[in-house]
Amino acid sequence: MITRNLSALAQALAGKEISSVELTQLYLDRIARLNPQLNAFITVDAEKSLAQARAADQRLAAGKGCPLTGIPFAQKDIFCAKGWRTTCGSKMLGNFTSPYDATVIAKFDAAGAVNIGKTNMDEFAMGSSNESSFFGPVKNPWDISRVPGGSSGGSAAAVAALLAPAATGTDTGGSIRQPAALCNLTGLKPTYGVVSRYGMIAFASSLDQAGPMARSAEDCALMLNAMAGFDERDSTSLDRPTEDYCAELRTDVGNKPLAGLKIGLPREFFGEGCTPEVMQLVEAALAEYRKLGAETVDISLPNMKLSVPAYYVIAPAEASSNLSRFDGVRYGYRAPNYSDLNDMYSKSRAQGFGAEVKRRILIGAYVLSHGYYDAYYLQAQRIRRLIANDFVAAFKQCDVIMGPTSPSTAFKLGEKAADPVQMYLSDIYTIAVNLAGLPGMSIPCGLAQGLPAGLQLIGDYFDEARLLNVAHRYQQVTGWHLQHPAELA
Amino acid sequence: MSLTLEQVRRVAHLARIEISDAEAQSTLGHLTGIFALIEEMQAVDTAGITPMAHAQDLAQRLREDRVTETDQRAAFQAVAPETEGGLYLVPQVIE
Numbered sequence: 001m002i003t004r005n006l007s008a009l010a011q012a013l014a015g016k017e018i019s020s021v022e023l024t025q026l027y028l029d030r031i032a033r034l035n036p037q038l039n040a041f042i043t044v045d046a047e048k049s050l051a052q053a054r055a056a057d058q059r060l061a062a063g064k065g066c067p068l069t070g071i072p073f074a075q076k077d078i079f080c081a082k083g084w085r086t087t088c089g090s091k092m093l094g095n096f097t098s099p100y101d102a103t104v105i106a107k108f109d110a111a112g113a114v115n116i117g118k119t120n121m122d123e124f125a126m127g128s129s130n131e132s133s134f135f136g137p138v139k140n141p142w143d144i145s146r147v148p149g150g151s152s153g154g155s156a157a158a159v160a161a162l163l164a165p166a167a168t169g170t171d172t173g174g175s176i177r178q179p180a181a182l183c184n185l186t187g188l189k190p191t192y193g194v195v196s197r198y199g200m201i202a203f204a205s206s207l208d209q210a211g212p213m214a215r216s217a218e219d220c221a222l223m224l225n226a227m228a229g230f231d232e233r234d235s236t237s238l239d240r241p242t243e244d245y246c247a248e249l250r251t252d253v254g255n256k257p258l259a260g261l262k263i264g265l266p267r268e269f270f271g272e273g274c275t276p277e278v279m280q281l282v283e284a285a286l287a288e289y290r291k292l293g294a295e296t297v298d299i300s301l302p303n304m305k306l307s308v309p310a311y312y313v314i315a316p317a318e319a320s321s322n323l324s325r326f327d328g329v330r331y332g333y334r335a336p337n338y339s340d341l342n343d344m345y346s347k348s349r350a351q352g353f354g355a356e357v358k359r360r361i362l363i364g365a366y367v368l369s370h371g372y373y374d375a376y377y378l379q380a381q382r383i384r385r386l387i388a389n390d391f392v393a394a395f396k397q398c399d400v401i402m403g404p405t406s407p408s409t410a411f412k413l414g415e416k417a418a419d420p421v422q423m424y425l426s427d428i429y430t431i432a433v434n435l436a437g438l439p440g441m442s443i444p445c446g447l448a449q450g451l452p453a454g455l456q457l458i459g460d461y462f463d464e465a466r467l468l469n470v471a472h473r474y475q476q477v478t479g480w481h482l483q484h485p486a487e488l489a
Numbered sequence: 490m491s492l493t494l495e496q497v498r499r500v501a502h503l504a505r506i507e508i509s510d511a512e513a514q515s516t517l518g519h520l521t522g523i524f525a526l527i528e529e530m531q532a533v534d535t536a537g538i539t540p541m542a543h544a545q546d547l548a549q550r551l552r553e554d555r556v557t558e559t560d561q562r563a564a565f566q567a568v569a570p571e572t573e574g575g576l577y578l579v580p581q582v583i584e
Binding site: 096097098099100192193206207232235236238303305306308309310312313320324327328329330331332333334338339340341342343344345346347349350353358359361362363364365366367369375376378379380381382383384385386388419420421424434435436437 | 492496497500501502503504505506507508516519520522523524525526527528529530531533535538539540541542543544545547549550552561564565567568569570571577579580582
């Protein structure tokens with residue numbers, strides 16, 4: 001049961017092979033047994049999950065189920081969920097029980113899905129290894145001495161270890177795609193504005209986007225159908241016609257399903273910087289794509305190398321502004337002792353935030369401060385435009401861009417924790433996509449010394465359906481996405 | 490450019506984050522490394538390029554001016570560190 005995909009689980013529920021309560025209990029038991037080793041969840045609340053499962057069973061019995069009804073999903077602890085502790089991986093929100101639902105949570109609820117628990121993450125989604133969580137690092141189920149990636153590392157580890165059929169993630173600079181790559185999952189960051197950010201605790205508002213993390217493109221498509229859509233509560237939500245992201249996946253297109261598809265290979269993704277073992281697997285995946293009828297063309301994204309520097313101005317600038325709301329007044333942590341109001345702010349924030357969050361707030365405050373704004377913040381925004389323009393030019397020559405998701409497979413816990421710059425460079429292939437606001441995916445493309453590697457797919461604006469289809473056709477003829485790690489003892 | 494300890498203390502003050510001398514010192518080391526990375530931007534000529542603040546060039550939506558939310562003060566204040574009579578309590582700022 002636990003290795004079935006979402007449609008098979010829906011079928012099992014519809015056919016009364018299993019009830020939602022039984023399925024939920026199955027996952028709760030696995031979480032109880034295996035989470036102590038992985039630390040993938042911050043909060044599990046069996047009573048709440050089972051109550052949702054009972055409601056789902058009634059709904060199914062009444063014949064009112066939809067594709068996700070009764071299926072448990074792990075929710076990244078960045079999404080406010082009413083009545084659930086919602087921490088964002090921070091001591092600052094360690095005692096915060098959300099009084100309201102994020103739109104993403106409300107949409108899963110409306111679909112009758114079960115929330116199986118809130119997953120661990122880098123503090124305020126700032127990190128690439130899940131080591132900045134106040135609640136401790138998450139372990140990669142493929143090798144528990146290694147990181148699962150970040151910031152959606154808990155979601156990735158939970159799904160990879162079969163503690164949940166699928167999970168949500170958020171991606172500001174690669175936080176869905178990189179952990180998906182490191183844990184052998186399929187993850188999709190949609191076009192900016194496709195999924196509502198309401199109730200998703202803000203890190204860098206012009207870059208943050210939520211998306212699905214699952215074991216196949218098919219599962220991601222089903223989830224995106226539930227997650228996407230206009231939301232008047234998010235001022236950057238896009239009002240577009242509803243799409244069925246599964247439609248293209250269902251068509252039968254023979255043995256050259258991708259005939260005519262042009263895959264752009266940016267030379268900046270294929271030069272130095274990527275480990276040979278990951279590159280070999282990426283090349284093998286591209287060979288598979290050629291067999292499916294696609295042709296590859298060389299392209300260039302000349303400003304790609306500037307994406308990390310520009311991102312580390314823009315994201316901290318936005319974060320320093322967003323995180324100013326944590327002041328110990330309306331919610332969250334307040335220091336126990338202080339002398340006056342300013343001292344209360346300063347001590348609450350000093351004690352409530354971890355080292356990486358503080359670093360980014362300080363970078364942001366600095367680049368926005370008088371005398372530095374033009375040199376840093378505006379320059380970064382101009383470079384952001386150059387990067388976005390590179391993609392516009394590239395998509396005149398190709399339909400989809402491919403390359404590695406992450407330059408290496410999962411690294412060791414502690415390996416990069418002391419050096420922020422090394423950590424930042426692990427997102428070198430993913431960050432440009434967020435700056436441009438494009439959709440991006442990572443799909444499993446093989447194992448190197450037993451560790452998963454990801455192939456990144458980047459689409460033009462609103463090309464989620466095409467990306468999912470391109471991923472799905474590969475997954476129909478390969479089995480990498482079906483691999484899972486040896487069961488932990 | 491190179492950051493100074495004084496600048497680190499100043500931005501920490503601006504950001505309302507108390508910082509000890511030892512923390513300021515280690516933060517200076519980390520920020521110096523990060524700004525070396527950021528400085529790579531300065532080699533690029535961006536004259537004439539319009540800054541891009543957002544992924545989608547959209548105007549802010551307007552809505553009708555009407556009440557859409559219900560009163561949830563009690564629920565929202567239930568998670569506050571300290572409240573009284575519907576007000577948030579903070580240390581006295583005016584004598």
